[in-house]
Amino acid sequence: MSSKSVVLRILDVVAVLLLAASTYLALFFAPTEAQMGQVQRVFYFHVATAWVGMLGFMAATLAGVIYLITKNLKWDTVAMSAVEISLVFFFITIVLGSIWARPIWNTWWTWDPRLTTAAITELIYIAYFMLRQAVDDPERRARFSAVYALLFGPSVPLTFYAIRMYRTIHPVVVGSGQADTLPLTAEMKIAFFFALFAFTVIFVDLFWNRIRLGRLQQQVEQLRLSASD
Amino acid sequence: MSAQAVQRPRAEAADARAGEAPPRGRSSSFFGAMVAVVQKDIAAEFRSRELLSAMLVFSLLVVLIFNFALELDIQTRRGVTAGVLWTTFAFAGTLGLNRSMAVEKDRGCLDGLLLAPVDRAAIYLGKAISNLAFMLVVEAAVLPIYSFLYNVNLLRPGLLLVILLGSIGYAAVGTLLSAMAVHARTRDILLPILLFPLAVPVLIAAVKASGGYLANAPYADIKPWISLLIGYDVIFTSIAYMLFDFVVEE
Numbered sequence: 001m002s003s004k005s006v007v008l009r010i011l012d013v014v015a016v017l018l019l020a021a022s023t024y025l026a027l028f029f030a031p032t033e034a035q036m037g038q039v040q041r042v043f044y045f046h047v048a049t050a051w052v053g054m055l056g057f058m059a060a061t062l063a064g065v066i067y068l069i070t071k072n073l074k075w076d077t078v079a080m081s082a083v084e085i086s087l088v089f090f091f092i093t094i095v096l097g098s099i100w101a102r103p104i105w106n107t108w109w110t111w112d113p114r115l116t117t118a119a120i121t122e123l124i125y126i127a128y129f130m131l132r133q134a135v136d137d138p139e140r141r142a143r144f145s146a147v148y149a150l151l152f153g154p155s156v157p158l159t160f161y162a163i164r165m166y167r168t169i170h171p172v173v174v175g176s177g178q179a180d181t182l183p184l185t186a187e188m189k190i191a192f193f194f195a196l197f198a199f200t201v202i203f204v205d206l207f208w209n210r211i212r213l214g215r216l217q218q219q220v221e222q223l224r225l226s227a228s229d
Numbered sequence: 230m231s232a233q234a235v236q237r238p239r240a241e242a243a244d245a246r247a248g249e250a251p252p253r254g255r256s257s258s259f260f261g262a263m264v265a266v267v268q269k270d271i272a273a274e275f276r277s278r279e280l281l282s283a284m285l286v287f288s289l290l291v292v293l294i295f296n297f298a299l300e301l302d303i304q305t306r307r308g309v310t311a312g313v314l315w316t317t318f319a320f321a322g323t324l325g326l327n328r329s330m331a332v333e334k335d336r337g338c339l340d341g342l343l344l345a346p347v348d349r350a351a352i353y354l355g356k357a358i359s360n361l362a363f364m365l366v367v368e369a370a371v372l373p374i375y376s377f378l379y380n381v382n383l384l385r386p387g388l389l390l391v392i393l394l395g396s397i398g399y400a401a402v403g404t405l406l407s408a409m410a411v412h413a414r415t416r417d418i419l420l421p422i423l424l425f426p427l428a429v430p431v432l433i434a435a436v437k438a439s440g441g442y443l444a445n446a447p448y449a450d451i452k453p454w455i456s457l458l459i460g461y462d463v464i465f466t467s468i469a470y471m472l473f474d475f476v477v478e479e
Contacts, residue, residue, distance in 0.1 A: 068475055124426040131423060134413030144409045147472045151402065151427055154464055158430040158457075165453055166433055 008208055015205035018198035022048075022191075030191035039103050044191050046096040048199035049089045050118075055203055056086025057121070057156070064149030067142055076142035077214035079149055080132065085206055087125040090118055113163040120159055124152045138221060262347035266355025270329070271362065280328050284367045288321040292375060310381065311439035315395070315432055318368055322399055323421045325363045329356070330407040331416060339411075343477055353404065353473035357466075360407075361400040368392055387442035387451070394458040395435035398465055402427055405469040408476045434458045 026044040033040035063079035097115065098108045109115065128148055135141040184192060274280055295313045299306070333339040333356075342352050372392075376383045403424050410420040438454035440446075 120426050120429055127422045127426060130415075130419060131409065131413075134410075134415055134419055140412070143475055143478075147405070147409065147476055148423065150468065150472060151405070151465070154468065155427045155430065158461060158464075159433075162430040162433045162457055165457070166437060 004212070008205075008212070011201075011205045011208065015198075015202045018201050022195045022198035025191040025194050030188050031185060033188075036104055039100055042096050042100045044195040045199075046093055046100065047192070048195040049096065050093040051196055052199050052203040053086045053090035053093055053118075053121075055200070056082045056089065056207075059207070060086065060149050061153035064146035064153075067146040068150070073138065073142055073218065074211075074215065076138075076145060077211055077218060079145060081207055081210035081214055083125050083128055083149075084210060085203065087122065089203075090122055090125075094118055094122075111167075113160055113167060116163050117156060117160040121152075121156055124156065128152075138218070259348050259351045262345070262351035263355040263358070266342070266352055267359045267362070270356070270359035273332075274359075274363065280325055280363055281366060283328065284321045284325045284363065285370050287324055288317050288367055288371045289374065291317045291320055292371070292378070296378075306379065307381070307443070308440070310375075310379070310383075310443055311436045314371070314375065314383075314439065315436050317371065318364065318392070318396070319399070319425070319428070319432060320421075321367055322364050322396070322403060323424065325367070326360055326400070326403040326407045326424075327410070327417055327420050329360055329363070330404075330411045334411045339477070343479075349474045349477060350470050352477075353408075353470060356408075357400055357404040357469070360404050361396055364396045364400055365393070368396065381443075383443075385442060388439055391435055391438040391442060391455070391458070394455070394462060395431050398431040398458065398462045399424075399428055401462065401466040401469050405473055405476060408473065430457060430461050434461070 022044070026041050030041065030044070032038055059082035060079045063075050063082060067073075067075035067079060094115070101110070102108055128145065131148055132141055132145055135144055292313065295316070299309060299313070330339075333342070343349070345352075372383045375381075403420070406423045406427075407420055410416045410423060413419050434454040434457040438451050438458065441451040441454065
């Protein structure tokens with residue numbers, strides 16, 4: 001467990017290359033959008049990072065369930081890593097969204113369902129880490145984190161649904177929400193789906209690295225606890 | 230002194246567990262245990278009245294602050310009444326939830342409760358019901374006072390229903406979270422930080438539904454919010470009921 005596995009090292013390199021390729025596709029290969037201009041290119045990364053954020057969210061909730069069933073502390077590390085990655089990537093999503101919104105909507109922020117839910121999710125993640133910080137015992141910390149993950153799992157979709165109802169005059173049938181289906185040309189679709197793929201690989205790479213780091217931290221903590229006895 | 234009282238039951242529990250497995254859930258009825266917890270909390274509260282008085286005074290102070298924070302004419306004020314009420318209830322509720330669990334932990338009562346051969350979920354429901362009861366008492370006191378201060382009738386059945394449903398959801402999640410937060414040094418600030426983001430659906434639905442009833446909106450407009458409240462209450466009471474055991478196990 002002390003040195004990085006070869007697969008992970010290769011994955012690191014692959015992830016960086018995919019990021020570079022995706023950047024090229026988004027910034028140079030894809031054509032400039034007719035109405036929005038260059039700022040539309042942000043959209044390729046914005047959706048991809050949001051996608052990674054959602055992967056992290058689901059991984060965290062799932063890892064929480066598995067921890068409570070198996071009581072194996074490695075799943076706590078998995079959950080914590082997932083939340084951390086999701087926190088960072090949703091933040092990137094928000095920043096990219098703001099960069100796009102300022103010229104297009106003439107505002108940095110708007111209280112529409114998706115943005116509001118993203119902001120609330122960030123606050124939930126921060127609360128998650130504050131909860132972890134407040135508990136010293138590793139086993140209890142893992143339990144509490146898993147319970148909180150199982151609470152925010154259903155709460156966030158409910159929040160999104162509630163805000164969507166709030167912002168429309170009449171309730172909307174459960175569907176994909178606001179329709180902002182931009183008409184994408186073939187090249188744009190390539191850039192878009194490649195970005196999704198690249199960021200999924202980046203997510204796996206970061207996730208694996210973070211879990212490895214977390215397990216090393218766990219070992220240090222256990223050594224420290226046994227040394228102080 | 231309370232630390233020693235806590236150590237002894239824990240040692241006894243360890244002995245009991247080493248000796249034979251004490252049966253749980255069957256020896257004492259679920260409903261009986263739940264009612265016993267509620268009775269204990271209400272009896273304790275009637276003796277000291279520290280929780281209810283603190284929550285009530287705090288609520289009135291919040292209403293007072295809102296009076297200066299939102300200097301409004303009658304028209305605009307009508308629109309924000311629901312929001313002011315629910316902000317007040319959310320903050321006062323947090324106070325009650327915190328104090329209720331903190332008192333248990335600090336006096337070693339929580340350990341005592343957990344040693345009882347009853348289903349842990351019964352303890353959860355008992356605590357949740359008593360927390361709900363305290364919230365409802367405070368809300369019942371704030372409503373007429375607010376009506377008096379702002380010359381608006383808040384004692385309407387629709388509004389009362391919304392307040393009940395919203396309080397149920399809030400207390401259900403809050404009780405579970407307070408059982409976690411109570412172990413931290415920063416327990417008083419940690420509970421609101423944990424609770425508010427999760428309680429957003431309740432607050433949104435409660436404010437919209439309350440506002441609807443106050444504005445005499447047609448029921449068709451209010452119905453989706455009531456449905457959301459009921460859905461949240463059912464989902465989260467069930468989840469909290471199942472997870473309480475994991476939170477309090479040693």
